[in-house]
Amino acid sequence: MxxxxxxxxxxxxxxxxxxxxxxxxxxxxxxxxxxxxxxxxxxxxxxxxxxTSSAQKVLEKEQEKPSEKWRIKMLYDGECPLCMREVNMLKEQNERFGTIKFVDISSSNYSPEENEGLDYKTVMGRIHAISYDGTVLTDVAAFRRLYEEVGLGWVYAITKYEPIASIADAIYGVWAKYRLQITGRPPLEKVLEERRKKMVDACENDACRM
Structure with missing residues (x-):
């Protein structure tokens, strides 16, 4: 005792x-x-x-992990070489924050149902981003929010104010309209047809997305 x-x-x-x-x-x-x-x-x-050394090491490793709670999705065209320069820069910056989820719309696994019903043709027309609450952002507003989420909000800060906001959207609209030609790719109609054929071939080989 x-x-x-x-x-x-x-x-x-x-x-x-x-x-x-x-x-x-x-x-x-x-x-x-x-x-x-x-x-x-x-x-x-x-x-x-x-x-307590082992427990301390585990705690420190957990703190090193980036947040898995994304706050916004970036829908991007993985087959666009100029687009990928910006996407890769944001991916590198996002390693510190973990706030952006990147979705490649050119992938055969792209699902409109998982992205607020935005189909391939729609998202090919211009940049789209989806906030965690389901809000869809387009054009310069999408870029501004994406940059804010990785600590680069100052890059697009001036586009919040008129007339800069309207001018920036107009400039981006021109880029979005001609980006396929600028990057040496066929017109959107041709891209859509090629994608449709790929999806049909994949389904015939039992590899389509059901």
Whole structure:
């Protein structure tokens, strides 16, 4: 029987004053147990050091992980070489924040149902972003929000105000209209037809998305 247990905290160790001299402790939880006499103590004192190094390492690793809670989706055309320069820059910046979820609309797995009903033709026409609450953003407003989410809001800050906002949207509209020709790709109608054929071929080979 233990007649008395006194726990003291000193220099990162716990000191147990107890009788008898030997106290059975669960070894997986406690380490570095030694017995010594403490001035003024009636019985021998055991110093128990709790090994927290492993738990600390796990905590630090968890803190290093980026947030998996995205706040906005970026729908991008993975077959557009100029677009991918900006996308790759945002992806690199997003490694620190984890706030953007990138969705490649050129992928055969792209699903309108998972992206507020936005079909391939629609999202090919201009930039689209989807907020976590389902709000759909387009044109410069989409870029502004995406940049804000990765700490680069100052790049598009001026586009919040008129007449800059209207001018910026007009300039982007021209780019969106001619981007396929600018990047050496066929017109949108041709791109849509090629994609349709790929999807039909995939379905015939039992690899289509159901």
């Amino acid at each position: 233990v007649s008395r247990v006194m726990c003291l905290r000193k220099s990162g160790s716990f000191f147990l004053n107890s009788t008898p001299h030997h106290l059975n402790l669960p070894s997986p939880l406690l380490a570095n147990v030694g017995y010594r006499h403490w001035p003024g103590a009636k019985y021998k004192i055991s110093a128990v050091h709790s090994d």
